[in-house]
Amino acid sequence: MKNKFTTPDGYTSDIAVFTITSESNGEYKPPIKKLKIMLIKRSELDHEGNPNSEAGKWALPGGFVRPNETAFQAAERKLLEETGVDGLRIKHFGVYDSPNRDKRGWIISNAHYVIANEAALKKRQTTYDASDIQLFTINKALELDLAFDHRTIIDDALWFIKKDMALTTLAKHFLPKEFVLSELQGVLLTVLDDPSISSDAAFFRKAPTLPFIEAVTENGKPKKSNAYSKTPAQLYRFTDFQPIVSVYKNKLKG
Amino acid sequence: MKNKFTTPDGYTSDIAVFTITSESNGEYKPPIKKLKIMLIKRSELDHEGNPNSEAGKWALPGGFVRPNETAFQAAERKLLEETGVDGLRIKHFGVYDSPNRDKRGWIISNAHYVIANEAALKKRQTTYDASDIQLFTINKALELDLAFDHRTIIDDALWFIKKDMALTTLAKHFLPKEFVLSELQGVLLTVLDDPSISSDAAFFRKAPTLPFIEAVTENGKPKKSNAYSKTPAQLYRFTDFQPIVSVYKNKLKG
């Protein structure tokens, strides 16, 4: 189609892939959890052999959207192509379209974020060259010389994750099906900074009453785990309950 | 610039302008408030005299983004050009880029929404032909034959407004500087459906303790208004306090 409007020079889709890694902190202790983001090093040459824009810099996975797909579908495709990761919950969170954001021209980027359970990323490790695709802690990532305006995009993505973590049951996607309260606490603390979560006394008293998690039972008995403690700890799972929060009321239900 | 990627045929910016109208409900009664959306009737011919796409249908204000501006800036510009409305808080909430959403080709639209105090729209009424630009209640708007995928966009915008109304002090933008509790309640009820708001007993007991509003005083005395009742009612205003909500705790402070 021809039209008389100036049209963009490109339409891309970028994805911020977040995960929380668990690092053993000694036996019988809850592991240390850290929020990490997956970045890809831009190759020197593009797939046609020409020098690549922003070559050598670290960047978010992503690429050009094809005319027969949506940016969302492109995000799914790119994620699989570039990182070998599949089947995760992708969320759109913003558009980056400053006229000068890309030296190649007027290129609009749709930004998405993805929450990956650490296990889901394990597959990738073996399929791809680990030097070109790496997990960075947020602090490390923000110290890097990032391609385009990806630093801004990551900043924004972080803000969205924090919001989602506080307002929804997003934590579920960072946890195994059945988990122990200290694991939930650990996940929340990688992103949220709140005394009611960091104080054990407050958290352990309140958490069991949260309407969106329930204690797991087995043959009518509470199911417990010794994975991170000597004392068997109760296992919990998320229910389907979707909490509704509001500044005008306190209760999550009704 | 030339490049080897297929590029979009157009990049547009659409704006859902919401306002809450107050309709008198008799003397000494709180007025009836309704959430409305501003729509524009698409003209038969475009500005070059050619038949316009989706002519005659009602649509969101908006239009093509210029290469030297962002979609956000285009939204500001279009809003002023098409509706005479200026200086409002515009928020981006989504991208619409299904390959088939526009018969003219691959056209990507950025969707924004705006909250307009009813007074801000008054200006428009006098400057523009009222038959081509109108406020509709949400129900009426969704019954219309809307252009493109604007019905979907409006549905989504509504959802965002509800969320923002519940999670932030968005209500402030629908109210005068100083307002009475029943006005706040009226605004909330146009969008939210919650017994703790609709029940007078619950709302009037709780509202005065909300951390983000404060009673207005004048010469040390409480300032009251008789605008909607025989009994003088306390005036309130929003403070700068930004409530933080979380599914993991109840208090808005701290």
Place this chain on the structure above:
DNA sequence: ATTAACGATTAACAAATTGTTAATTAAAGG
């Protein structure tokens, strides 16, 4: 001048939810 009506508050109080501090518990490792 009295009084009924009607929103807008206030009062009062039982019920439920917090925040805190101090026990308890179970298993590992001497």
Place this chain on the structure above:
DNA sequence: CCTTTAATTAACAATTTGTTAATCGTTAAT
């Protein structure tokens, strides 16, 4: 058996809800 460590409970005062029943300050009608 004793100590240590996390997980979990107990106990209780302090605070916050949900509800129902008064009050209060006008207006409009006897």
